[in-house]
Amino acid sequence: MKKLIELNPIGIGTYNIDLNNKEKSLKALLYSVDKGQNFLSTSLLYNNCKVVDFLQDFFKIVNQDKIFLTCHLEPYIEKVEDIENQLDEYLKRMNIDYVDALQVHTSYASKIPLLDTYNEIDKLVKKGKVKFLSASNTTFDELKELCNHFNIFSFEGVYNLECKYYENVGLIDYCKENTIKFVCYQALRRNNIAKMNYPFLLEMSKKYNKSQNQILLNWIIKEKKLNTIIKTTTLENIDSNLDSLDFILDTEDLKILNDFQDKRFNDIQIDWKNQGGITIDKLASQFKIE
Secondary structure (H helix, E strand, O other), rough: OOOOOOOEEEEEEEEOOOOOOOOHHHHHHHHHOOOOOOOOEOOOOOOHHHHHHHHHHHHHHHHHOEEEEEEEEOOOOOOHHHHHHHHHHHHHHHHOOOOOEEEEOOOOHHOOOOHHHHHHHHHHHOOOOOOEEEEOOOOHHHHHHHHHHHHHHEEEOOOOOOOHHOOOHHHHHHHHHHEEEEEEEOOHEEEEEEHOHEEEEEHHHHHHOOOHHHHHHHHHHHOOOOEEOOOOOHHHHHHHHHHHHHHOOOOOOOOEEEHOHHHHHHHHOOOOOOOOOOOOHHHHHOOOOO
């Protein structure tokens, strides 16, 4: 099994990456790696497989052993054979031999039972095509069921200042108790939190001479001790994200951030079956500011 590298807490997101300027995007990815970022998450769904195809250029330059690569199984799983076929699609499109972690993107992505799905992923671990089993966007009960049968390495879930669903139900504490890395996506809610201009965030930004997003990343990583996935193809933003870890928030400010939630998110009934409501992966995309 591949030796586990120490993961940088700020992972590289690839959702909606700019493919109209591939040279700029590739430069940004390489810059991120040079700066120490070594966790990358991607999906065949992103831009209809074009993001995964683009990453072949990245892996032509960067040794795969330097990157922890997580890939998602998407809603094409109708039979067990679809799981390895989908993995092989990743390997072929990126021209690589294995992925570090493979996970079902959402519970409803598989039409076969979740345990049967992960049994097949576990077989791919034994084949050497996958190194670790991970999970994403499941219910708390589903994660516990998976952990009763498998060693789950990480869990990708929504978490940010406004939307603390997984913390509220106890899943984040469960991950910490069971040495499962919780990886936040939409940690900044695609800049929508900063657009709210909460007075307390504005005050902290002035107090520490940091941007609102830097305050948020510092709190999530240093106080909550969670990993994140952030997508940016701007070198200045990459530097800014990494510089968010070079200061310490005061106790009274941490309390404000820990206690705050946006009740609007808590009032949403999550549609776990994808029957026309708001699914967990769409939760943080609500209440956008244009």
